[in-house]
Amino acid sequence: MEYGFTASTAALFTTHTAPDSQDSAVPGRVVRLDRNRVLVATAADLLHLPYPTHGLVPATGDWVWIGHNNAGEPAVVEVLPRHSALSRKRAFEASSEEQILGSNIDIVAVVVPVDRPLTHNRLERTLVAAWDSGATPLVVITKADLAHLADEVVGEVILQAAGVEVVTTSAEHGDGLEELMQHIPTGATLVLLGPSGAGKSTLINALAGRDVQQTGAVRAGDGKGKHTTTSRELVPLAGGAVLMDTPGVRGFGLFDAEEGMEEMFGDLEELFSNCRFTDCAHQAEPGCAVQEALAEETLDPRRWASYLKLQRELAALARKHDAAARRAYQRQWHQKVMSADRGQRAAERYRHDQAEERAGKGGKRRKR
Ligand SMILES: Nc1nc2c(ncn2[C@@H]2O[C@H](COP(=O)(O)OP(=O)(O)OP(=O)(O)O)[C@@H](O)[C@H]2O)c(=O)[nH]1
Numbered sequence: 001m002e003y004g005f006t007a008s009t010a011a012l013f014t015t016h017t018a019p020d021s022q023d024s025a026v027p028g029r030v031v032r033l034d035r036n037r038v039l040v041a042t043a044a045d046l047l048h049l050p051y052p053t054h055g056l057v058p059a060t061g062d063w064v065w066i067g068h069n070n071a072g073e074p075a076v077v078e079v080l081p082r083h084s085a086l087s088r089k090r091a092f093e094a095s096s097e098e099q100i101l102g103s104n105i106d107i108v109a110v111v112v113p114v115d116r117p118l119t120h121n122r123l124e125r126t127l128v129a130a131w132d133s134g135a136t137p138l139v140v141i142t143k144a145d146l147a148h149l150a151d152e153v154v155g156e157v158i159l160q161a162a163g164v165e166v167v168t169t170s171a172e173h174g175d176g177l178e179e180l181m182q183h184i185p186t187g188a189t190l191v192l193l194g195p196s197g198a199g200k201s202t203l204i205n206a207l208a209g210r211d212v213q214q215t216g217a218v219r220a221g222d223g224k225g226k227h228t229t230t231s232r233e234l235v236p237l238a239g240g241a242v243l244m245d246t247p248g249v250r251g252f253g254l255f256d257a258e259e260g261m262e263e264m265f266g267d268l269e270e271l272f273s274n275c276r277f278t279d280c281a282h283q284a285e286p287g288c289a290v291q292e293a294l295a296e297e298t299l300d301p302r303r304w305a306s307y308l309k310l311q312r313e314l315a316a317l318a319r320k321h322d323a324a325a326r327r328a329y330q331r332q333w334h335q336k337v338m339s340a341d342r343g344q345r346a347a348e349r350y351r352h353d354q355a356e357e358r359a360g361k362g363g364k365r366r367k368r
C-alpha cells in the first residue's frame with residue numbers, strides 16, 4: 001500500500017485483529033472524511049465507505065479495518081488505536097472539547113517563511129503543540145532564495161527552535177528539498193503547519209514532483225464539505241512518505257492564538273533538580289528551589305502558573321488515553337526538556353558565532 005503501510009503498521013493490524021464476525025476484513029487508511037462517508041485507501045482501491053457504528057470516530061490518517069456492516073455493505077468496522085494525533089484542543093484553551101485534525105502523523109513540519117517577521121514565541125508554541133501530538137517536530141524554513149532576509153531569520157529560528165532540527169529550503173530554486181526528505185523516514189506521514197502564504201503548497205508540489213496543490217490561488221469555496229470527488233488529504237510522495245494536507249490542519253489556529261505558552265519549560269525542570277527532595281511537589285516543601293525562586297523573584301509567577309496549567313492539561317489528556325499513550329506523553333515531555341536543553345546550547349553557539357563574525361570578519365558580511 002502506498003499510504004505509509006510500514007512494518008509497524010502491519011504489526012498494529014496483527015495485534016488488533018478484525019472483529020470476530022469480520023473474517024474477510026482488509027486494512028485501509030482514511031484519506032478523507034466526508035459528511036456521510038469516509039474515503040479509505042486499500043492496497044488496491046479508494047473506497048467511499050459508511051462510518052463505523054461504534055468505537056473511535058475516524059480521522060484522516062487513521063488505520064481501519066474494512067468489513068461489512070449489518071446491511072451487508074462494505075464499511076469501516078473498526079478504527080485502530082492512534083500513535084499520534086494532532087488536535088485542535090490546545091494546552092492553554094479553556095474549552096475541553098478535543099477535535100482530531102489528523103492522526104498517525106510521524107513528522108510535524110513547522111513552516112517558517114523568511115519573508116515576514118517571526119512573531120514572538122509563535123514557533124515555540126507551535127513546537128510544543130507538535131510534541132504534544134506525539135509526532136516529531138521539524139522546522140522548515142521556506143523561501144531561502146530571498147537571501148537578503150534569510151540569514152537573520154535562520155539565526156532567529158535556530159534560537160527559537162530549541163534543538164529541533166531546522167532545514168532551510170527554497171522551493172523556487174529546488175534547494176534543501178533532498179535534505180528535507182532525508183528527515184522523513186520511508187513510509188512516514190508528514191504534515192506541514194504554517195501561516196497562509198508560508199509556501200506550504202509550493203513546497204508540497206516540489207516534494208511531490210507534480211501539482212498536487214494549487215499554489216498562491218485563493219481557494220474559492222473550499223469551505224466545509226465542499227470537496228471534489230478526487231481530492232485526497234493524504235498524498236503519497238516519492239520515496240514512500242505520505243503528506244497529510246487537510247483543511248483542518250492548514251487552518252490550525254495556533255498561528256493566530258493570542259494566548260499561548262510563552263516558552264518551553266526546560267529551565268524549570270533544571271530548577272527542580274535543586275529541590276531538596278527528588279519528589280518535591282513544589283508547594284510548601286522545605287528546600288524547594290521553585291518556592292525560593294518565586295520568593296527571590298528570579299522566577300516569574302505567571303510563568304510558574306503556566307507550567308502548572310500545562311501539567312494539568314497533559315495529565316487530563318493522558319487520563320483519556322491508554323497506558324501506551326501516557327508513556328508516549330512522558331517520553332515526549334522528556335524529549336521536550338532534553339531538546340530545550342540542546343536548544344540552549346545551540347543558541348549559545350549561535351550567539352558565539354555571531355559575536356566572532358562581528359569581531360573578526362565584519363567587513364565580509366553580506367550587504368544587499
Ligand atoms: N521567492 C520564493 N517565493 C516562494 C517560494 N515558495 C513559495 N513562494 C511564494 O509564496 C507565495 C505563497 O506560497 P503558497 O505555497 O501558496 O503558500 P501556502 O503556505 O500554501 O499558503 P496557503 O495556501 O494560504 O496556506 C506564492 O506567491 C509563492 O510563489 C520560494 O521558495 N521562494
Ligand SMILES: [Zn+2]
Pocket residue numbers: 272275276280281282283285287288289290291
Ligand atoms: Zn520543589
